[in-house]
Amino acid sequence: MIIAKALTKKFGNLTAVDNLYLHVRSGEIYSFLGPNGAGKTTTIRMLTGSLSPTSGAIEIDRKRYEQDEITIKRGIGVVPDEPRMYENLKGIEFIEFVKGIYHLDPKLTDQRFNELCAAFDIDFLQTYIGDYSHGMKQKLMVISVLMRRPKVLFLDEPTVGLDARAARVLKTLLDHFRNEGSAILLTTHILEIAEKMSDRIGIIRNGKMVVEGSMEDLRKIGNNQANSLEDIFLDLTSKDASAG
Amino acid sequence: MAFKTMIPLDFRLLLRYSLKNKKRRNKEKVRSGPLASAFSSWFGYLLAPLIFVVFLTPVYYDLFLKLAVPLVKFGMNSPFLVSDVLLAPVFTVTGLLFSLQFAALLVVELFENDMTPLLLTMPIRRSSIFIVSSMNTLLMTNFGISMTVSISLAYSMLNRDRLWWGILGICLWMLFLIALGVLFGLLLAKLIGKTAAKRASQLITFLIVILVVISPSVVTPVNGLNPGSVLRSLSGSANLFLSSGWPHYWLMVALKGQLAFLILLLAVTVSLFTFVFVCANTLNYSPARKNRDRRRVEVVGEKSGAKNRGSFPLLKKELRLMFRESGIIWYLIYPLAFPILLVIGRYHQTPFVSLLFMIVATMYSGMVSVTMMVFEKRIWPVPTYFPVSFLSSIRLKVFIPVVLFVLESLILLGLFIAQTPSAIYDVFMIAPIAMILYYCSLLGIRLFLQDPDRDISQRNRLLKGSEVLRLEAVSIGFSVGFYGAFYCLKTFLIEGSFLFFERLPPWSVILLLAGILIALLALLLRSIQMERRKIHRLLVE
Numbered sequence: 001m002i003i004a005k006a007l008t009k010k011f012g013n014l015t016a017v018d019n020l021y022l023h024v025r026s027g028e029i030y031s032f033l034g035p036n037g038a039g040k041t042t043t044i045r046m047l048t049g050s051l052s053p054t055s056g057a058i059e060i061d062r063k064r065y066e067q068d069e070i071t072i073k074r075g076i077g078v079v080p081d082e083p084r085m086y087e088n089l090k091g092i093e094f095i096e097f098v099k100g101i102y103h104l105d106p107k108l109t110d111q112r113f114n115e116l117c118a119a120f121d122i123d124f125l126q127t128y129i130g131d132y133s134h135g136m137k138q139k140l141m142v143i144s145v146l147m148r149r150p151k152v153l154f155l156d157e158p159t160v161g162l163d164a165r166a167a168r169v170l171k172t173l174l175d176h177f178r179n180e181g182s183a184i185l186l187t188t189h190i191l192e193i194a195e196k197m198s199d200r201i202g203i204i205r206n207g208k209m210v211v212e213g214s215m216e217d218l219r220k221i222g223n224n225q226a227n228s229l230e231d232i233f234l235d236l237t238s239k240d241a242s243a244g
Numbered sequence: 245m246a247f248k249t250m251i252p253l254d255f256r257l258l259l260r261y262s263l264k265n266k267k268r269r270n271k272e273k274v275r276s277g278p279l280a281s282a283f284s285s286w287f288g289y290l291l292a293p294l295i296f297v298v299f300l301t302p303v304y305y306d307l308f309l310k311l312a313v314p315l316v317k318f319g320m321n322s323p324f325l326v327s328d329v330l331l332a333p334v335f336t337v338t339g340l341l342f343s344l345q346f347a348a349l350l351v352v353e354l355f356e357n358d359m360t361p362l363l364l365t366m367p368i369r370r371s372s373i374f375i376v377s378s379m380n381t382l383l384m385t386n387f388g389i390s391m392t393v394s395i396s397l398a399y400s401m402l403n404r405d406r407l408w409w410g411i412l413g414i415c416l417w418m419l420f421l422i423a424l425g426v427l428f429g430l431l432l433a434k435l436i437g438k439t440a441a442k443r444a445s446q447l448i449t450f451l452i453v454i455l456v457v458i459s460p461s462v463v464t465p466v467n468g469l470n471p472g473s474v475l476r477s478l479s480g481s482a483n484l485f486l487s488s489g490w491p492h493y494w495l496m497v498a499l500k501g502q503l504a505f506l507i508l509l510l511a512v513t514v515s516l517f518t519f520v521f522v523c524a525n526t527l528n529y530s531p532a533r534k535n536r537d538r539r540r541v542e543v544v545g546e547k548s549g550a551k552n553r554g555s556f557p558l559l560k561k562e563l564r565l566m567f568r569e570s571g572i573i574w575y576l577i578y579p580l581a582f583p584i585l586l587v588i589g590r591y592h593q594t595p596f597v598s599l600l601f602m603i604v605a606t607m608y609s610g611m612v613s614v615t616m617m618v619f620e621k622r623i624w625p626v627p628t629y630f631p632v633s634f635l636s637s638i639r640l641k642v643f644i645p646v647v648l649f650v651l652e653s654l655i656l657l658g659l660f661i662a663q664t665p666s667a668i669y670d671v672f673m674i675a676p677i678a679m680i681l682y683y684c685s686l687l688g689i690r691l692f693l694q695d696p697d698r699d700i701s702q703r704n705r706l707l708k709g710s711e712v713l714r715l716e717a718v719s720i721g722f723s724v725g726f727y728g729a730f731y732c733l734k735t736f737l738i739e740g741s742f743l744f745f746e747r748l749p750p751w752s753v754i755l756l757l758a759g760i761l762i763a764l765l766a767l768l769l770r771s772i773q774m775e776r777r778k779i780h781r782l783l784v785e
């Protein structure tokens with residue numbers, strides 16, 4: 001569903017993403033990990049069509065941004081690293097905007113929307129987004145994406161700002177989406193989430209993929225069956241720590 | 245030094261660093277001096293209202309001087325002047341507006357300042373945070389200060405032999421209004437949220453700006469009236485506003501030399517500040533959220549989807565955001581309201597007002613488009629995730645102001661025709677106006693896109709000085725060119741030859757003026773095409 005081939009992004013002399021290959025299949029949760037500044041968000045921005053790659057190719061559900069940008073965007077869901085929304089709109093107006101812009105079937109969406117509101121304990125939609133806390137914005141952003149049931153999901157640090165209950169609900173829903181065949185790519189700094197939820201994990205450092213595979217594969221690379229993801233991650237990214 | 249030690253250290257540090265934080269980004273050299281440098285930058289912020297004060301005070305002084313006729317002369321047993329009768333409600337309205345604007349801005353400052361949560365974790369008194377926030381807020385009440393100070397100053401200048409006494413009175417009056425504003429702010433902070441406070445401050449600022457802008461135009465014809473007629477029209481309010489219960493009454497009497505009322509004003513001000521100081525230490529620095537809203541939402545949430553299936557989602561979104569942005573409201577209302585006022589008051593001739601509208605509307609059309617671009621910039625890169633091309637979003641940001649300003653020009657045209665039937669010919673100017681509006685909007689968008697990393701934190705500095713000048717030059721150039729040539733042609737056709745056209749044969753005058761109009765039209769079309777190409781190129785890049 002999500003394919004990146006030799007993906008490269010340069011900002012002047014800085015190579016933020018360097019010749020990256022990525023393949024996230026249908027019915028799979030792929031955790032994309034890396035230290036701060038490794039290139040995770042830049043990669044997600046390229047995969048979601050908000051940043052043009054310097055070179056390389058991207059395929060989302062067998063379509064390319066060059067030809068089918070709007071069709072791809074209609075089919076994907078993106079929860080960005082910061083829940084930025086129009087602050088002078090009320091929550092309900094933002095939802096209405098999303099429904100309109102994605103041409104959603106009202107009957108289906110309304111039912112899902114109400115279920116999600118109940119699950120995430122959302123009862124603040126009649127107030128302006130500008131008055132929301134970070135967590136409230138994050139909840140609104142998450143339900144505005146999940147109510148569409150997209151086949152491909154990109155989530156950049158989705159649990160940041162969410163309370164424990166909402167984070168649990170999100171994890172359950174992502175599991176459910178995976179079982180229904182969605183391809184999910186998420187980044188997180190909470191390694192426990194990645195370890196428990198992901199089918200495969202990719203670790204990026206300085207824009208390059210350092211290692212990729214299931215938890216079992218990663219343990220083999222770490223040469224220690226008992227290693228936790230945290231140990232493996234710290235081991236593989238330790239050069240950054242010493243350099244930085 | 246003794247003065248310095250009187251001010252608590254936490255307050256001094258807070259004031260110093262909050263003002264440093266406010267320094268504009270383009271001023272790289274930041275003086276790191278002590279408290280004095282903080283006060284100097286504070287003064288720097290007050291420079292803008294001071295300029296307004298210098299401009300407005302003589303206008304008011306001239307008016308008050310002409311109306312400085314004792315009421316006794318009109319057979320009324322009162323120590324006041326006719327100007328006092330006029331001024332009493334003015335003092336009340338401007339003072340109240342200033343205090344309310346200050347209060348609403350203070351609530352926004354308290355809840356929107358990213359530093360407040362951090363400061364609350366530090367060993368700083370809540371009252372210090374509150375007072376420093378109040379001082380910072382005062383810098384944002386430009387128009388409120390200008391209006392209040394200039395009116396009080398003009399009034400005190402009537403008693404030249406007690407000028408220093410007058411200045412003392414004004415200072416006390418300002419302190420009283422500030423204390424009142426802080427008190428309102430405290431109450432508002434407990435009652436309303438950040439967005440409601442923003443709306444309130446925007447609305448009040450808008451009212452004050454209207455007062456500041458139109459008052460000189462209104463004052464000019466009032467100047468021509470005789471004090472007797474002014475008194476007759478205001479006699480109803482005299483008893484109400486010249487009663488001794490009003491604080492402005494205390495000020496007016498104090499400025500006439502009665503010390504007791506000055507002391508009364510001082511006492512009330514000190515009491516208010518003390519009350520606020522004590523209450524500030526108990527203030528909960530989190531926006532008020534109302535349970536009432538939450539309950540209501542649960543019901544709406546269940547039904548929301550059914551009725552809110554978004555048709556024209558982009559258009560709806562743009563219109564909602566537009567009409568909730570005070571800057572845009574100003575840009576939309578001013579070009580219409582100001583000419584209407586001039587037309588109704590018959591202060592200026594129709595051609596002047598038409599040209600004024602064209603210049604202001606075309607320039608503001610560009611500014612509206614720029615402000616609408618800021619909506620997207622604020623949440624960037626989220627708009628790029630939406631399944632619509634960014635170009636279609638930009639198209640709306642260009643067309644919406646054009647349509648709205650064209651509607652305004654039609655309203656004005658209706659008014660002109662009602663006043664002068666020959667203004668019907670101005671209907672031919674609608675198309676050129678629409679085209680200039682379109683071009684200015686495109687130009688605004690292009691200028692914004694050229695520097696996407698610009699600082700958008702200050703609403704009045706969305707465009708750089710040179711960019712604003714460019715927009716103004718285009719707006720004035722095309723407006724004057726089109727309207728000038730059109731007006732000459734219209735006058736020539738209706739009234740016959742005039743000025744230097746009398747030396748030319750009639751056919752050549754028509755040819756010349758029509759030629760100018762056609763040339764301008766061609767230039768405008770070409771400029772529009774070029775701007776569109778530049779925008780496309782910028783978006784592709």
